[in-house]
Amino acid sequence: MDATLTQLLRCPVCAAGITADDGGSAAGLICRSGHRFDRARQGYFNLLTGRASSFVPDTAEMVAARADFLSAGHYDRLATAIADETVAASRGKQRPAILDAGAGTGFHLDRVLQDLPTARAVAMDISKFALRRAARAVPGALCLVWDVWRPLPVPTGAVDVIVNVFAPRHVEEFARVLSGSGRLLVVTPRPGHLAEIRSVASLLDVPPEKTAKLNRALEGHFAPESHRDIEFSLELSPADIRLAALMGPSAHHLDRAVLDGQLRGHPERTTVTAAFRLSVYAPA
Numbered sequence: 001m002d003a004t005l006t007q008l009l010r011c012p013v014c015a016a017g018i019t020a021d022d023g024g025s026a027a028g029l030i031c032r033s034g035h036r037f038d039r040a041r042q043g044y045f046n047l048l049t050g051r052a053s054s055f056v057p058d059t060a061e062m063v064a065a066r067a068d069f070l071s072a073g074h075y076d077r078l079a080t081a082i083a084d085e086t087v088a089a090s091r092g093k094q095r096p097a098i099l100d101a102g103a104g105t106g107f108h109l110d111r112v113l114q115d116l117p118t119a120r121a122v123a124m125d126i127s128k129f130a131l132r133r134a135a136r137a138v139p140g141a142l143c144l145v146w147d148v149w150r151p152l153p154v155p156t157g158a159v160d161v162i163v164n165v166f167a168p169r170h171v172e173e174f175a176r177v178l179s180g181s182g183r184l185l186v187v188t189p190r191p192g193h194l195a196e197i198r199s200v201a202s203l204l205d206v207p208p209e210k211t212a213k214l215n216r217a218l219e220g221h222f223a224p225e226s227h228r229d230i231e232f233s234l235e236l237s238p239a240d241i242r243l244a245a246l247m248g249p250s251a252h253h254l255d256r257a258v259l260d261g262q263l264r265g266h267p268e269r270t271t272v273t274a275a276f277r278l279s280v281y282a283p284a
């Protein structure tokens with residue numbers, strides 16, 4: 001493993017530095033005090049091993065739905081916008097360090113790394129099902145199963161760009177790990193996002209005051225620098241709508257039989273709005 005990648009890690013148990021431990025057949029990570037973390041067969045590291053978490057992570061079905069929806073290209077314009085902003089935010093850095101917090105299947109990070117092939121990247125997510133896919137999508141990145149609500153296993157000031165796409169934000173920890181010249185990129189849905197299928201797919205409404213709420217939550221740690229709104233139309237088949245329903249948090253409570261019944265009578269194509277805000281924050 002690239003030694004400059006492990007510089008982006010600190011031991012989740014004792015906060016000591018970490019190096020790759022490539023001895024033997026089971027490659028892993030080891031900290032200066034000897035805490036060891038094995039690499040899963042699928043290529044990610046589960047740093048949460050041995051500790052209970054009360055959080056209900058995305059299921060394999062949810063992750064598969066998200067992967068299929070994204071790989072169909074529906075959000076490619078969003079991925080391009082994220083890549084463009086990440087390139088802009090890492091200007092002047094030879095090998096920028098990028099942390100995707102709540103990276104999911106690694107779809108957006110993969111797109112970012114296409115434009116920044118020399119970047120060092122960490123994909124972090126609480127779902128091992130997501131990380132299995134991320135480890136395939138971004139094989140050069142460190143893929144870590146971790147709960148972002150805990151202290152991040154990342155040294156202070158080590159990261160140049162944090163990417164956060166529809167995922168939880170641990171503001172204090174994001175501020176700690178970001179370098180003084182770093183940037184935080186946050187993608188949130190805007191009112192109207194997927195509005196046309198909100199009811200059939202049992203999606204939650206997007207509250208109108210989301211940006212103000214985000215700015216308030218980041219206040220004291222991050223100052224808004226710029227934002228851009230990304231809006232386009234999707235042409236979704238009933239199968240696509242099913243994926244959209246299954247890939248979000250409402251899937252935990254969704255009645256699949258009811259959904260399938262409703263989708264049977266659905267038109268072959270539905271024009272659906274995709275509406276996002278990509279906000280760039282600088283350390284305050």
Ligand SMILES: C[S@@+](CC[C@H](N)C(=O)[O-])C[C@H]1O[C@@H](n2cnc3c(N)ncnc32)[C@H](O)[C@@H]1O
Binds near residue numbers: 055165
């Ligand atoms: C809506 S998905 C977005 C995934 C990815 N950013 C994307 O756009 O495809 C939200 C992701 O946040 C992850 N997540 C939720 N709570 C988390 C936590 N406490 N720590 C780390 N990841 C978390 C979920 O497992 C899921 O992959």
Ligand SMILES: [Zn+2]
Binds near residue numbers: 016034
């Ligand atoms: Zn340790």
